[in-house]
Amino acid sequence: MRTITDVKTVAVAVTEGMRHFELAVAYEVFGPAPAAVTGPWYDVSLCGPATARLGRFRLEPDGGLDLLARADTVIVPALADSDEEPPADLVDAVRAAHEAGARVASLCTGAFVLAAAGLLDGRRATTHWAHTEELAARHPRVEVDPDVLYVDSGSVLTSAGKAAAMDLCLHLVRSDHGSAVANTVARGLVVPPHRAGGQAQFVTAPVPARDDHPLADLLPWAVARLDRPLTVEDLARRARMSSRNLGRHFRSVTGTTPLQWLLTQRIRHAQELLEATDDSVEAIAEATGMGTATTLRRHFNRTVGVPPDTYRRTFRARARTTPDPGAPKWSPMP
Structure with a gap:
């Protein structure tokens, strides 16, 4: 790096x-x-x-x-x-x-x-x-x-x-x-903070300009519970729709699947914690719903390209801002 x-x-x-x-x-x-x-x-x-x-x-x-x-x-x-x-x-x-x-x-x-x-x-x-x-x-x-x-x-x-x-x-x-x-x-x-490079160039329906899409309430609800082992069924139940219908809405709004969107949010939250706290990798794995440090390291390395410890050493030394506690913690894009 x-x-x-x-x-x-x-x-x-x-x-x-x-x-x-x-x-x-x-x-x-x-x-x-x-x-x-x-x-x-x-x-x-x-x-x-x-x-x-x-x-x-x-x-x-x-x-x-x-x-x-x-x-x-x-x-x-x-x-x-x-x-x-x-x-x-x-x-x-x-x-x-x-x-x-x-x-x-x-x-x-x-x-x-x-x-x-x-x-x-x-x-x-x-x-x-x-x-x-x-x-x-x-x-x-x-x-x-x-x-x-x-x-x-x-x-x-x-x-x-x-x-x-x-x-x-x-x-x-x-x-x-x-x-x-x-x-x-x-x-x-005033743009989404992160859209993964592997996301499709276009989706079947435009991304809504306002937060009045079918997942408007579900997405922040899920992000507030990243420390929990959420499943597609949990999300569908919260959204009061079938798992299949939920998948269609996720693809339309975010361009990806519910599980991939969840993983992206977990990785993003792990990055923020690695940069802004001294929490152990084990504690961050628990806080992001990854369960174990081994699971976090595997997904983090595959997604970000470096292990969590290397990421922390790289960016903690460069940290020049403190995350705004009032800023949005999520984006409808993955």
Whole structure:
């Protein structure tokens, strides 16, 4: 896992015709630190030609594409026209940055730049679902997954479109600074603090804009009882519906199953406790409904990528915020 000194500089690649939404997302997440976060933060630069037109906007980057090779993290926003080959100078600069040791992440159709640079060969990757077939056809050595929000392959990351770009950027913050800081950033942007990368790009029904969906009362009720061994039958009984009907509503509202949603909430709560308390892993396993430390370690390692003890050592040293006790402890997204 990277230390904070490895990820302090972020370079956002800019080229003619790039989508301004994804570029703005990257700048909003990695730009000025939220007021509640103290200590080192990201130093963001926009790198590209002297001037670049993004739709109706004209942008003056901070420096040329050669600066990408000096950054710790490089973000490649979406291309406006993915049917054409990406600019050669952009492709070369992104390849050089990765060879120099940068972590490279694409947002939406920025994946075509990474693929052209050869960074996705032999890797699983994604992009906006409307362009996944084209990406697979043009780059057959890439394992294109059309059904996920983002893919983290370590030094190379890709995301689907628009909102998934925000998810990936918050995932990077969470990887670098921990869950509490990422949640602080998300609250400032008024977005869900965490959507797992493996979640489907779209669900059968839109996520309700208000808390008037069929699970509005059930979700906070369940989160308040994560220390208990809840089952699908328990949830269905509380919601006064059949288990099958509950599953349909969960898929519609959260994009996942009841048990997977519960596991995600338990892991998120475990992350918060590891960051904010000195509780033992055994105590955290009990508080999150995992039962035993062995069970918590197995699920935590599989989901987060490191054991709980390693996670605590990494992020307790970086803790720069105290979780807001009045902030929501759950999100309808997994």
